[in-house]
Amino acid sequence: MFRIMTHYLKAYKWQVLALMVFQIAQALLALYLPNLNADIINKGVASGSSSEIYRYGAIMLGFSLLQVAAAIVATYFSSRLAMRLGYEVRRDYFKAVEGFSLQEVERFSAGSLITRATNDVLQVQMMFYQGFAVILQAPIMFLGGIILAIKQDATLTWLLVVIIPVIFIVAMLLMGRMRPLFGQLQDRLDNLNRIVREQITGVRVIRAFTREATEAERFERGNSQLRQTMVGVGRLMSLMMPLMMFIMNLSNISIMWFGGKRIDAGGMEIGSLQAFIQYLMMILMSLMMAAMMSVMIPRAMVSAKRINEVCDTTSSITAPEHPYHPTDPKGVVEFRHVSFRYPGAEEPVLDDVNFTLEPGKTLAIIGSTGSGKSTIIRLAQRMFDATEGQILVDGHDVREYDPHELAALFGTVPQKALLFTGTVASNLKFG
Structure with missing residues (x-):
C-alpha cells in the first residue's frame, strides 16, 4: 500500500x-x-x-x-x-x-x-x-x-x-x-x-441446456458466502x-x-x-x-x-530477442503433436493434434461445446503457448514471431459480432 x-x-x-x-x-x-x-x-x-x-x-x-x-x-x-x-x-x-x-x-x-x-x-x-x-x-x-x-x-x-x-x-x-x-x-x-459475469455472457447456452436451476443455485451459494462474510464484518x-x-x-x-x-x-x-x-x-x-x-x-x-x-505480472507471450519478420506470407498453418492444458485443469483440452492447413484450403473442426475448437484458433494466433508440440506458420514456429506481427496475419471472425477497430465497411473489405 x-x-x-x-x-x-x-x-x-x-x-x-x-x-x-x-x-x-x-x-x-x-x-x-x-x-x-x-x-x-x-x-x-x-x-x-x-x-x-x-x-x-x-x-x-x-x-x-x-x-x-x-x-x-x-x-x-x-x-x-x-x-x-x-x-x-x-x-x-x-x-x-x-x-x-x-x-x-x-x-x-x-x-x-x-x-x-x-x-x-x-x-x-x-x-x-x-x-x-x-x-x-x-x-x-x-x-x-x-x-x-x-x-x-x-x-x-x-x-x-x-x-x-x-x-x-x-x-x-x-x-x-x-x-x-x-x-x-x-x-x-x-x-x-x-x-454473474459468466451467467450474463453465457445466458443463451444456459437456456439451451436448461441449466437455469443449477445456475440459480450456484449464484445463491456464492451470494450466501459473501453475505455471511459481510455480516461478520x-x-x-x-x-x-x-x-x-x-x-x-x-x-x-x-x-x-x-x-x-x-x-x-x-x-x-x-x-x-x-x-x-x-x-x-x-x-x-x-x-x-x-x-x-x-x-x-x-x-x-x-x-x-x-x-x-x-x-507486477508480465505477459507470458513476449516477442523473442530477434523475431522473424515475414516478407512474403503464404498462410500455411501446421500443428505438430500439439497438446494443451489450461492452468489448473485436470485433463488436457487438446491431445496430440496434427494437421496442415494450406492456402486456399478449408478445414472444418467439429465438436461439442468445450471440446477445444476455439483453443486451436487461439493457439495458432499464440494467445496461449502450447503445453507440448509445435505450431508453425509458413514453416516458422509461432514463438519466433513478434506477437503483433503474428496477429496481423490472421483475420478472425468470432461467433459474436464484435468490432475491435476500424469501420464496418473497412472490415467487410478486409482481405
Missing part, C-alpha cells in the same frame, strides 16, 4: 506537503480552543467580567474560523490527491491488463480483474483520503491533549492511565478479529462477480462504535465525579474542569480515529497487494 502511495504521489509532493501543514494546523488550533473556553469561564463568567468574556470570545471565534479554513483547505487537497491517486492507479492497472495474454487473464479470472480495478482501487483511495487526517491529527491530538490536560489539573490525569489502555485493548481485539475477514471478503466478492464494526461511546461516556462521568469533588475542595476551577473534559474527549476521539483506521488499513493492504499482483 505504501509502495503505491509513494510511487504515485511523488509527483505531487508540494500538494502533499500543503495537506500536511493544514492538517497539523487544524489539530493545533483545535487543541487551543478548550484553553480559551476555560479562560472565558474562569476569568469572565466566574468574576462577572463582561469585557473578559467578549475579549476571549472574540479570540476563540477567530481561532475557530482559522480552524474551519484549515479544515476546508486540508479536505480539498486530500480529496483532490485521493482522486488523482485512484485515476493513475486505474490507468496503469488497465495498461498492465491490456498487455496480458489469455493465460494471465485465465489465471486471475475476468471477474477478479474487474473487482481489483473497481473495489480494490476504491479501498486504497479511501485509505489515503481518510488516512492522512488520522495519521497527522491523531498523534498530535493524543499527545497534545494529554499535555494540556495535565496543565489544567495534574491530579485527575490518573484517570487517563486507566481509560486509555482499556480503549487500546478493545480496539486491538476487534481489529484482530476483523483482519482475516477482509481477505476472505475480497475473494468472495471476486467469486460472485465471476459467477458488519457485526464487528457495529460493535466497535457503541463500545467506544460507552467507554467515553463512562470516562466523562468519572471526570465529572472526581473533578466535582476537587472543585468543592477548592483545588480546581470550573473552567479547568470543562477544559479537562474537552481534552479527554479529544484524546479518546484520537484513539477512536486510530481504531477506525486499524480497521481500514488491513482491508486497504489486502486490496493494494491484489493490485500489485496484477501490475
Whole structure:
C-alpha cells in the first residue's frame, strides 16, 4: 500500500506537503480552543467580567474560523490527491491488463480483474483520503491533549492511565478479529462477480441446456458466502462504535465525579474542569480515529497487494530477442503433436493434434461445446503457448514471431459480432 502511495504521489509532493501543514494546523488550533473556553469561564463568567468574556470570545471565534479554513483547505487537497491517486492507479492497472495474454487473464479470472480495478482501487483511495487526517491529527491530538490536560489539573490525569489502555485493548481485539475477514471478503466478492459475469455472457447456452436451476443455485451459494462474510464484518464494526461511546461516556462521568469533588475542595476551577473534559474527549476521539483506521488499513493492504499482483505480472507471450519478420506470407498453418492444458485443469483440452492447413484450403473442426475448437484458433494466433508440440506458420514456429506481427496475419471472425477497430465497411473489405 505504501509502495503505491509513494510511487504515485511523488509527483505531487508540494500538494502533499500543503495537506500536511493544514492538517497539523487544524489539530493545533483545535487543541487551543478548550484553553480559551476555560479562560472565558474562569476569568469572565466566574468574576462577572463582561469585557473578559467578549475579549476571549472574540479570540476563540477567530481561532475557530482559522480552524474551519484549515479544515476546508486540508479536505480539498486530500480529496483532490485521493482522486488523482485512484485515476493513475486505474490507468496503469488497465495498461498492465491490456498487455496480458489469455493465460494471465485465465489465471486471475475476468471477474477478479474487474473487482481489483473497481473495489480494490476504491479501498486504497479511501485509505489515503481518510488516512492522512488520522495519521497527522491523531498523534498530535493524543499527545497534545494529554499535555494540556495535565496543565489544567495534574491530579485527575490518573484517570487517563486507566481509560486509555482499556480503549487500546478493545480496539486491538476487534481489529484482530476483523483482519482475516477482509481477505476472505475480497475473494468472495471476486467469486460472485465471476459467477454473474459468466451467467450474463453465457445466458443463451444456459437456456439451451436448461441449466437455469443449477445456475440459480450456484449464484445463491456464492451470494450466501459473501453475505455471511459481510455480516461478520458488519457485526464487528457495529460493535466497535457503541463500545467506544460507552467507554467515553463512562470516562466523562468519572471526570465529572472526581473533578466535582476537587472543585468543592477548592483545588480546581470550573473552567479547568470543562477544559479537562474537552481534552479527554479529544484524546479518546484520537484513539477512536486510530481504531477506525486499524480497521481500514488491513482491508486497504489486502486490496493494494491484489493490485500489485496484477501490475507486477508480465505477459507470458513476449516477442523473442530477434523475431522473424515475414516478407512474403503464404498462410500455411501446421500443428505438430500439439497438446494443451489450461492452468489448473485436470485433463488436457487438446491431445496430440496434427494437421496442415494450406492456402486456399478449408478445414472444418467439429465438436461439442468445450471440446477445444476455439483453443486451436487461439493457439495458432499464440494467445496461449502450447503445453507440448509445435505450431508453425509458413514453416516458422509461432514463438519466433513478434506477437503483433503474428496477429496481423490472421483475420478472425468470432461467433459474436464484435468490432475491435476500424469501420464496418473497412472490415467487410478486409482481405
